[in-house]
Amino acid sequence: RRWLLDEQRRVDGRRMDQIRSLAAEVGLLPRVHGSGMFTRGQTQVITSCTLAPIREAQSLDGIDEEDTKIYMHHYNMPGYSVGEAKASRSPGRREIGHGALAERSIIPVLPSKEDFPYAIRCVSEVVSSNGSTSQASVCGSTLALMDAGVPITAPVAGISCGLITEGERWMTMIDIQGLEDFFGDMDFKVAGTKKGITSIQMDLKIDGLTPEIIKNALVTTKEGRYYIIDNYILPCISEPRPDVSKYAPKMLTTKIDVDKIREVIGTGGKVIQKICSDTGAKIDIEDDGNIFISAVDKEAAYKALRIIESIVLDPTPGTVYIGKVTRIMNFGAFVEI
Structure with missing residues (x-):
């Protein structure tokens, strides 16, 4: 915390406004309908996309009026992604929460059922984790959907913003990793396109935020999203493939x-x-x-x-x-x- 506040120095040597090294790739898994891998520093996520007839949409039995869901996003973070040796059991709080966040981030850009009559399932597998895996899964899902030929209206990217405070002093930093998340005061995740925000999720350890901090965080994450879309997602795959995979229905x-x-x-x-x-x-x-x-x-x-x-x-x-x-x-x- 002292490094960040007094010297604006981060544990990996980055500037406060500097994003870790990035990489994007599509078509890693040739047999699936679409796949994408997004890497941000030591965090790496592979997402596969599967297309199915509308009849295979997920059935819901809730208290609201929604009875089916044609887009499903599952997030898995196995123990080996953080160097642990443990059995893979049923989904936990992280898997359910991060999967729901990534799902909501993508839904606004999906085509209508009339334009693209498919049920869509994306599965994000965290291969390696050092912070911001949920937003990496958003980027990986965008790559996988475009690789599968899903005509999304715009690519979606996600990034996080951290915060360090001391009295009246405060400072934000983009693309926080695990250590900065642990010692910091905020994890402010924003996903969206170049036209707007599709989801926001925030973990906060202090009593509240001032309008200046929120504005700074929104501007910082906006610049980060634009950077990822323009320099990594679009150069990797500029638009959705014109047709679905030969293996897809x-x-x-x-x-x-x-x-x-x-x-x-x-x-x-x-x-x-x-x-x-x-x-x-x-x-x-x-x-x-x-x-x-x-x-x-x-x-x-x-x-x-x-x-x-x-x-x-x-x-x-x-x-x-x-x-x-x-x-x-x-x-x-x-x-x-």
Whole structure:
């Protein structure tokens, strides 16, 4: 504390406004749908991204009106990341809290279900830890999502700001590590894009903060976010990949008249089950007429879409159709288009 207050000297020799050495990389894990690694000093986080059909969104049973969650973020910090040898058990306070913080940091930039009909799960694994792993997982998740082809509206970066106080004296420092977090008075985490903040979380050991300290912390973290986005995230991957991984399910969407839903489903689900059996696709139909079709093979998804379109099609007089005559009657014939 004396070094910081009197000499503005940090334990690793950095200036008060200096960020540790950074690195960003995508595509580390070729078999997953998307992956990214973000390194900040001795803190390193690898995030993998998995895409799935909407039907595999997480079901919630809470007291509010939200019953499903299409974006899930899990954070794991095993003992070896801090040099400990211990068994990996159920998630603790840190895993749940940091996972929720990273999840909330990313949600504002995710595409709508209509534009990108996938359930998304990101898992951040802390490989090595020396402070600010939650914000490193935010950066790693941005890399993994862009690598997976998720059309996020803007890259998100996160960074922390520390505080040292003595009476009326105070001083902030950017990108605190473990020792500075332990001896300091504040851990002020801010994540966001270049257009604004998506999440704030603060740990405070003193009675309160003045408006000047808060303003200084916000300005400091803003400059840090811009630096990370411009110099590391965007040079690593400038925009989301144009298409999802070849290992990810391919999704198509369409919307039909609500009155046609029963025709697509059929009696006892016979029609929709036959479409799934013939094409190998998975089909989800919502009450408003939105249909989501998923298949590993894109052609299978298009085949299912064509079948659905033929079922809900209203024949137009004068149009030529190719069909199969199923029955001939005195008054005409039944034709399956």
